[in-house]
Structures are given as C-alpha cells and as structure tokens.
Amino acid sequence: MGDPKKGKKGSKVGGLVLVLLLAVIGVGAVGWFFPDTPVIGDLVHGFFSAGAKGVDKSGVYTVKITSVSVDKDEFDEGEKVDLQVLIKRVNKDGKEETLWDSREYGERLATVGKDPLTASWSDRPFEVTWQQGEQVVLEVWDRRGMSDTRIAWLKSAPDGKEFPLTGTQSLTLLKNGDTPIAERRGATNQIVFETARKGDIPPADGASK
Numbered sequence: 389m390g391d392p393k394k395g396k397k398g399s400k401v402g403g404l405v406l407v408l409l410l411a412v413i414g415v416g417a418v419g420w421f422f423p424d425t426p427v428i429g430d431l432v433h434g435f436f437s438a439g440a441k442g443v444d445k446s447g448v449y450t451v452k453i454t455s456v457s458v459d460k461d462e463f464d465e466g467e468k469v470d471l472q473v474l475i476k477r478v479n480k481d482g483k484e485e486t487l488w489d490s491r492e493y494g495e496r497l498a499t500v501g502k503d504p505l506t507a508s509w510s511d512r513p514f515e516v517t518w519q520q521g522e523q524v525v526l527e528v529w530d531r532r533g534m535s536d537t538r539i540a541w542l543k544s545a546p547d548g549k550e551f552p553l554t555g556t557q558s559l560t561l562l563k564n565g566d567t568p569i570a571e572r573r574g575a576t577n578q579i580v581f582e583t584a585r586k587g588d589i590p591p592a593d594g595a596s597k
Contacts, residue, residue: 444520445518445520445549445550445551445585446518446519446520446588446589447517447518447551447585447586447587447588447589448515448516448517448518448585448586448587448588448589448590449515449516449517449518449551449553449583449584449585449586450513450514450515450583450584450586451488451513451514451515451516451553451581451582451583452509452510452512452513452581452582452583453473453490453508453509453510453512453579453580453581454508454510454580454581454582455506455507455508455510455578455579455580456471456473456506456507456508456528456559456578456579456580457504457505457506457576457577457578457579458471458505458528458539458540458559458577459505459571459572459575459576459577460500460501460505461572461575462539462561462577463500463505463530464500465500465501466499466500466501466502467499467500468497468498468499468500468532468533469497469498469499469500469505469530469532470495470496470497470498470530470531470532471496471498471505471506471507471528471529471530472489472490472491472496472507472528472529472530472531473488473489473490473507473509473526473527473528473529473579474486474488474489474490474491474526474527474529475487475488475489475516475524475525475526475527475553476524476525476526476527477522477523477524477525478522478523478524478525478546479522480546484525487514487516487524488514488516490507490509490512491531493509493512495531496508497532510582515586516551516553517589518551518552519589520548520549521546521547521548521549522548523543523544523545523546523548524543524544524552524553525541525542525543525544526541526542526543526553526579527540527541528540528541528559528579537565538562538565538566539561539562539565540559540560540561540562540577541559541560541562542557542558542559542560542579543560551583551585553581553583554581554583555580555581555583556578556579556580556581557578557579557580557581558571558577558578559577559578559579561577
C-alpha cells in the first residue's frame with residue numbers, strides 16, 4: 389500500500405502550483421487591462437512591448453492590389469485617365485530599385501465623370517522580398533497620352549518595422565508630381581492590398597543555412 393502521507397504531500401504541492409499559476413494570470417490580467425496600476429502595469433506592458441519589438445517581420449510577401457481609387461475632382465470632366473502603379477524600394481543611400489510596374493499588364497482606362505476612377509490587379513500577384521527597415525515607395529501615375537503624370541504616392545517610414553503593403557491605406561495626393569497637397573473633404577484616394585507572408589528571406593549564395 390502507498391504511504392498516505394506522500395499522497396497528501398503531493399496534493400499540497402499541486403495545490404500550491406495551481407494557486408501560483410492563478411496568481412500569475414491574475415497579475416497579468418490586472419497589468420494588461422489596467423496599465424495605470426503601480427508597478428504591475430509597467431511590468432506587464434513592458435514585457436509585451438519588448439516581445440513585439442523582438443519580432444522581425446522581414447520575409448518574402450505575396451501581394452495583390454485589389455483596388456486603387458482616385459477622386460474624380462482631381463481631373464477635368466471628360467478627361468481620359470490611365471491609372472497605373474509603380475512600386476520601388478529605396479536603400480539607405482537613396483538609390484531606387486523598381487519592384488513592380490503595372491504597365492506590364494496593359495492600360496486601365498477611364499473617362500472622368502463617366503467611369504469610376506479605379507483600377508485593380510487582383511489577378512496579378514507579385515512577390516516582394518522585404519527587410520525590416522527598408523523604405524518602400526508606391527506611386528500612382530496617369531499614363532494616358534504623351535506626358536505621364538504622378539498624381540499620388542504612399543511612402544513607408546525609412547525605419548519601418550512592419551511590411552508596408554498591407555490592408556487599406558490612404559494615398560497622398562501630389563501637385564506637379566512631387567508636392568503633397570491636402571485631400572478634399574469627402575474624397576477617397578486609397579489603395580487596398582491583399583497580402584500574405586510567404587516565408588523567410590532565402591540565405592544568400594554561400595551563406596550558411
């Protein structure tokens with residue numbers, strides 16, 4: 389027969405572990421939902437912030453542009469517009485590299501006042517290899533006619549920690565191709581992405597795996 393004292397001792401240890409576990413969960417909950425709580429709030433939020441900062445989002449991403457739209461009031465009534473998108477990467481020295489150019493897939497023509505000024509390349513997914521801290525610049529152009537015009541852009545922060553081509557984002561309208569201007573009230577100038585992380589960046593040739 390087993391020693392009944394050992395059974396009681398094991399039961400006490402298990403109960404103590406359960407109490408400690410519940411206490412830790414309780415402290416964490418208090419710190420998260422009530423960040424102003426002295427000491428506990430700072431500790432819990434500091435822990436989660438440190439964890440978030442430690443996650444490297446670098447990798448290979450698959451991107452689709454499901455919609456880009458520009459307000460019709462940016463053009464003259466009856467004007468023909470060919471909306472196109474150019475995506476570039478800018479290194480620390482300011483050197484630009486083209487990542488994707490929608491012109492390869494034909495025109496996206498619309499008539500101002502008659503057609504919605506929207507375009508989509510949801511059937512043309514592309515891959516972007518992105519390193520944390522790299523800047524990405526997306527430009528929206530009107531390619532109609534002999535003179536191309538850059539009408540809007542979207543710039544990520546040079547030290548960004550999140551992959552920038554995700555979700556629904558507002559475009560910055562431009563005057564003369566490079567001067568940001570304020571959006572008209574009620575206007576909708578935006579781009580919508582469908583994005584998935586494909587995997588880590590493959591090691592360079594000769595690098596250890």
